[in-house]
Amino acid sequence: MAGAPRIEHLITSGTFSLDGGTWNVDNNVWIVGDDDEVVVIDAAHDAGAVLAAIGDRRLSAVVCTHAHNDHVNAAPDVANATGAPILLHPDDQVLWTMAHPDRRPDGPLADGDELKVAGIGLRVLHTPGHAPGAVCLYAPELGAVFSGDTLFAGGPGATGRSYSDFGTIIASIGDRLLALPGETVVHTGHGDTTSIAAEAPHLQEWAARGW
Incomplete structure (x- = not known):
């Protein structure tokens, strides 16, 4: 038995x-999946x-979720x-x-795509603003969204550097993320989880x- 699909969390450090x-x-x-198969969201540092x-x-x-x-x-x-493809x-x-x-990355992510892992879906939501190609991944079966650096506990991701835009990130959060059910848990790219x-x-x- 592969066990129930689940979310695993790792913190890595770097620059x-x-x-x-x-x-x-x-x-x-x-890391999202079961005992047999997983996807990694944001392979950072280590x-x-x-x-x-x-x-x-x-x-x-x-x-x-983006290419910073x-x-x-x-x-x-x-x-x-592992032989796994990199998707961006x-x-x-x-x-x-x-x-x-x-x-180069091995394959594209597009708004509305659904990635399958361990029998559940991860829906791609294009949420530009922090970066032009920023995406979030919504897993309705897990009641979770992986927000990268688009939304944090307490506010939007930073937009003060190149290729970012404050108005765009606010629109992305309002139109795409806040349309999700309120109980959806937000697993962020840095710091604490929120909802x-x-x-x-x-x-x-x-x-x-x-901001």
Whole structure:
């Protein structure tokens, strides 16, 4: 028996670099699946730790919520070790190339796609703003959405650097994420988990102050 589909969580540490600056960051790596098959959402920093968490299970894909280097820097090593494809929205190719100029993703993510793992679906929601090709992954059977850096506990992702836009991220959150059921648990790219219901009342407040 493969067991029930579930969400596993790993925190890895490294650096994020863009626009000439570098910052120390802790990233959430999410592993979704069962005892036989998983997907990795955002292979960050430490390929060895990610591979150890996967164990002897089949990795069906390395899914990138966006291509800032801290979310994709371990993706090629994880993919090469397992044979799994790296999936990325094409609008983030410019950011991907900064991190991996000699390795392209293996396949595209598009709004409305559904990735299957362990008998459940992960629906791709294109949510630009933090990055042009940012996506979230909604797993209705698990009551969860994986928000990357689009939505955090307490506010939207940062939009003060290249290839990001505040108005766009606010629209993405309002139109795509806040349309999900309120009880949906939000598994973020950094920091604490939250819920749609906890964040929804604050959208207009964020928009008004420009975050």
